[in-house]
Amino acid sequence: MEKLRSVEEFEELQDRLVSDQDPSAPTIVIPAGTCGQASGANDLIRVAKRELLDRGLTDKIRVRITGCHGFCEAEPSVLVEPSGIFYPKLDVAKMVRIVEAVRDNQVLEDLLYVDAATGKRVEKQCDIPFFKSQVRTILARNEKVDPIRIYSFIGNGGYSALIKVLAKDTPRWVIEEIKSSGLRGRGGAGFPTGAKWELLGNQQNGQGKFLVCNADEGDPGAYMDRSVLEGNPHSIIEGMLIGGYATAANEGVIYVRNEYPLAIKHLVIALRQSRELGLLGKDILGTGFSFDIKLVRGAGAFVCGEETALMQSIEGKMGEPRQRPPFPIEKGIDGKPTAINNVETWANVPVIIADGAAQFARIGTNGNTGTKIFSLVGKIRNTGLVEVPMGITIEKVVTDVGGGAPGKAKIKAVQTGGPSGGCIPVERFDLPIDYDSLTEAGSIMGSGGMIVMDETTCMVDVAKYFMNFLKDESCGKCFTCRKGIQRMHEILEDVSDGKGTYDRLDLLEELASVVKDTTMCGLGQTASNPVLSTLRYFRDEYIEHIEKHHCPAGVCKALITYSINDNCTGCTLCAKTCSEGAISGTKKQRHVIDADQCIRCGACVTVCKFDAIEVT
Amino acid sequence: MITLTINGLEVPVEKGTTLLEAARFLGFPIPTLCHMDGLSPYGACRLCVVEIGEGPKAKLVSSCTYPAQEGLIVRTASSRVLRARKMVLELLLASCPQSKTIQDLASAHNVRQQRFRQEHEDCILCGLCVRMCKEQMVAKAIGFRGRGQTRSIGTPFDIRSEECRLCGGCMYVCPACQLRCTYTEPEKAVCGGCANVSPPCVEKEQFDDMMCYMTPCVACEIQE
Numbered sequence: 134m135e136k137l138r139s140v141e142e143f144e145e146l147q148d149r150l151v152s153d154q155d156p157s158a159p160t161i162v163i164p165a166g167t168c169g170q171a172s173g174a175n176d177l178i179r180v181a182k183r184e185l186l187d188r189g190l191t192d193k194i195r196v197r198i199t200g201c202h203g204f205c206e207a208e209p210s211v212l213v214e215p216s217g218i219f220y221p222k223l224d225v226a227k228m229v230r231i232v233e234a235v236r237d238n239q240v241l242e243d244l245l246y247v248d249a250a251t252g253k254r255v256e257k258q259c260d261i262p263f264f265k266s267q268v269r270t271i272l273a274r275n276e277k278v279d280p281i282r283i284y285s286f287i288g289n290g291g292y293s294a295l296i297k298v299l300a301k302d303t304p305r306w307v308i309e310e311i312k313s314s315g316l317r318g319r320g321g322a323g324f325p326t327g328a329k330w331e332l333l334g335n336q337q338n339g340q341g342k343f344l345v346c347n348a349d350e351g352d353p354g355a356y357m358d359r360s361v362l363e364g365n366p367h368s369i370i371e372g373m374l375i376g377g378y379a380t381a382a383n384e385g386v387i388y389v390r391n392e393y394p395l396a397i398k399h400l401v402i403a404l405r406q407s408r409e410l411g412l413l414g415k416d417i418l419g420t421g422f423s424f425d426i427k428l429v430r431g432a433g434a435f436v437c438g439e440e441t442a443l444m445q446s447i448e449g450k451m452g453e454p455r456q457r458p459p460f461p462i463e464k465g466i467d468g469k470p471t472a473i474n475n476v477e478t479w480a481n482v483p484v485i486i487a488d489g490a491a492q493f494a495r496i497g498t499n500g501n502t503g504t505k506i507f508s509l510v511g512k513i514r515n516t517g518l519v520e521v522p523m524g525i526t527i528e529k530v531v532t533d534v535g536g537g538a539p540g541k542a543k544i545k546a547v548q549t550g551g552p553s554g555g556c557i558p559v560e561r562f563d564l565p566i567d568y569d570s571l572t573e574a575g576s577i578m579g580s581g582g583m584i585v586m587d588e589t590t591c592m593v594d595v596a597k598y599f600m601n602f603l604k605d606e607s608c609g610k611c612f613t614c615r616k617g618i619q620r621m622h623e624i625l626e627d628v629s630d631g632k633g634t635y636d637r638l639d640l641l642e643e644l645a646s647v648v649k650d651t652t653m654c655g656l657g658q659t660a661s662n663p664v665l666s667t668l669r670y671f672r673d674e675y676i677e678h679i680e681k682h683h684c685p686a687g688v689c690k691a692l693i694t695y696s697i698n699d700n701c702t703g704c705t706l707c708a709k710t711c712s713e714g715a716i717s718g719t720k721k722q723r724h725v726i727d728a729d730q731c732i733r734c735g736a737c738v739t740v741c742k743f744d745a746i747e748v749t
Numbered sequence: 750m751i752t753l754t755i756n757g758l759e760v761p762v763e764k765g766t767t768l769l770e771a772a773r774f775l776g777f778p779i780p781t782l783c784h785m786d787g788l789s790p791y792g793a794c795r796l797c798v799v800e801i802g803e804g805p806k807a808k809l810v811s812s813c814t815y816p817a818q819e820g821l822i823v824r825t826a827s828s829r830v831l832r833a834r835k836m837v838l839e840l841l842l843a844s845c846p847q848s849k850t851i852q853d854l855a856s857a858h859n860v861r862q863q864r865f866r867q868e869h870e871d872c873i874l875c876g877l878c879v880r881m882c883k884e885q886m887v888a889k890a891i892g893f894r895g896r897g898q899t900r901s902i903g904t905p906f907d908i909r910s911e912e913c914r915l916c917g918g919c920m921y922v923c924p925a926c927q928l929r930c931t932y933t934e935p936e937k938a939v940c941g942g943c944a945n946v947s948p949p950c951v952e953k954e955q956f957d958d959m960m961c962y963m964t965p966c967v968a969c970e971i972q973e
Contacts, residue, residue, distance in 0.1 A: 434896060452896075453893075455814075456810075456816075458815075458816060604898050605896070605899070606896070608896050610791075610793050610874075611792070612795050613795045613840065615897065623865070623866060640865075647836040651798050651836075651837065653792055
């Protein structure tokens with residue numbers, strides 16, 4: 134790779150790359166993020182390449198390996214360009230047929246996506262309800278870009294926002310542009326990014342400033358940042374370069390958790406390539422602007438997503454939050470002013486600069502502009518990453534994009550914001566998704582986890598799960614956070630064991646509010662949210678556990694019994710499956726479960742084909 | 750100079766003063782466990798919380814770590830502060846009931862009972878010993894390990910640190926006295942303290958260079 138020495142050289146390269154592209158050339162796009170690889174995308178890639186080689190089609194049909202497109206439910210999938218045909222849930226044999234079909238310009242009807250609502254087959258990706266209801270400004274770029282090839286990124290308009298910024302030559306303009314776009318931090322708190330940059334820009338200590346990309350995504354069930362890092366690492370680098378230019382910072386750090394090996398690999402490649410090309414480092418494109426990014430790998434502590442703990446971790450110390458003020462913007466890494474933004478925030482920056490702030494502000498609502506990626510998981514038909522405009526209602530995300538409940542059980546709540554968030558009941562699904570409404574409802578936007586729960590989810594159990602998670606993940610510095618969470622978990626465990634009392638429930642509520650009040654960092658201050666929000670909206674479930682010793686969702690093991698009803702045909706399958714030997718009965722006769730021996734593992738329910746096992 | 754208001758009283762303080770120092774200067778009592786003059790503030794015990802700000806933006810902060818700011822309005826004994834403080838003491842009492850310091854604090858704040866399951870832990874992880882060892886003794890022999898419920902204080906790999914000079918400073922500052930003497934296994938001892946039936950201060954030849962910080966020394970009293 135030849136180092137580019139001027140803006141003109143870059144533009145020349147970009148023009149050449151764009152004109153080299155043939156938009157009409159048939160291309161097989163295979164999403165191979167971590168999710169895709171886990172479901173077998175690597176096999177598809179191997180087969181597709183082999184088939185193309187065997188048939189001598191390598192110059193006619195192209196293969197592009199990209200990051201995740203978001204529709205995880207359908208992985209491993211393939212998108213055929215330029216027709217936009219989408220084939221979900223593939224295997225090796227089907228891949229061979231697809232290669233032939235692309236060669237012959239045909240559509241394989243039997244492999245197409247079936248819309249569960251209408252039962253009809255949908256040919257094009259853009260017509261699938263899951264994609265149709267989204268506004269994919271960030272995720273759509275994952276489809277176009279091969280993350281390990283910088284030329285692929287530049288050929289798709291990459292780094293042109295940086296060129297635009299360098300051409301304007303006024304850092305002030307960049308900050309004003311970000312401010313007027315109304316972009317707010319996508320990490321959860323929603324601090325206006327433009328204001329943060331302005332504060333950093335005004336800091337003058339002469340020792341340098343830091344920009345940090347917070348990629349320590351730790352919420353259970355949330356993986357938006359991972360998909361952006363894996364699918365489009367250069368967009369983060371470009372965003373940080375623009376940020377560096379605007380705020381006169383010259384050092385950048387991407388703090389990524391070590392549990393994301395593919396993201397790290399793609400980032401390392403991206404950083405190396407952009408450095409080789411002269412887009413990173415000293416005197417970028419001969420403009421005199423210098424900015425370099427280093428990659429720091431987090432050792433996997435949830436609390437290191439908190440900005441002060443993250444800085445401690447970058448400095449090589451124990452990941453422990455410290456008192457703010459002084460804020461990182463004044464005293465950050467090594468005492469230098471530091472601005473920390475989330476991955477998604479950085480990914481939005483080039484979009485804003487390239488398309489203009491006004492265009493960005495048009496999406497979403499007043500005060501909550503742009504799009505937000507959510508990872509929609511749980512009891513929902515279409516699991517995956519969804520990118521929707523801010524201010525859309527929860528209802529729309531769950532029904533239109535998510536496709537509603539997958540089974541018979543009705544959806545009763547969504548949990549947003551991970552362990553620091555809260556549960557929002559179905560009655561409040563008309564709530565617009567923005568920072569302020571969610572906070573008002575007792576939850577938080579968080580980084581974008583959205584877990585859908587139905588009637589088979591016990592809310593006491595949900596609160597208990599998150600307390601158990603936080604019990605281990607609290608750093609343990611603040612006594613009230615460490616011990617308070619342990620005690621909340623203890624009380625919740627009592628409730629789910631049927632040993633709860635009203636006094637203890639009051640104590641739980643009192644403790645939860647004190648933990649919220651008296652802790653130092655964001656983790657502790659929001660740790661009570663799962664408890665407080667379930668108590669606020671689902672108190673009747675708690676009361677049923679305490680008063681009737683009954684778990685309405687049939688989850689809390691101490692409060693449920695398994696029994697076999699008349700549907701039993703005596704197939705003996707359950708008896709063979711039971712690890713405890715708790716099921717007895719003769720062939721073709723109704724079986725019986727011995728409640729004393731039963732460990733309530735639910736294995737019999739899974740194997741029974743006749744709905745004969747009841748949980749009460 | 751910075752001027753702030755504490756419980757309605759305006760007070761000018763120097764830049765860099767913490768709320769705790771300012772409040773104590775005015776004579777407002779704020780209980781603390783993890784704070785000690787001469788050691789850097791840490792903010793672990795949360796006993797010293799005070800309320801700052803007004804209206805919906807009012808919040809509790811630990812006064813030992815929060816720096817004084819111009820025009821800040823501080824309340825050291827609002828109902829919200831007292832409620833939080835009582836709960837902290839209740840939690841402390843539930844975990845570490847043997848500590849005389851905690852018992853006294855609880856009694857002074859009218860906490861007569863605790864409603865949690867009784868535990869008998871020794872350490873409240875206030876970090877005084879860690880800071881003492883690092884900042885005053887310049888040894889860094891002990892430190893925090895783990896996080897969440899497995900967080901603990903100790904030497905690396907649980908063997909006696911070469912950095913440890915058996916000064917006993919950690920024991921001296923401990924409000925809960927977890928680091929009590931493990932003289933029976935001297936090689937495992939962190940500080941080799943003296944609250945022991947056969948104390949090193951009696952067998953001088955073995956621990957000749959050791960200093961006793963206990964006043965009065967429990968062990969010596971037993972001997973006498």
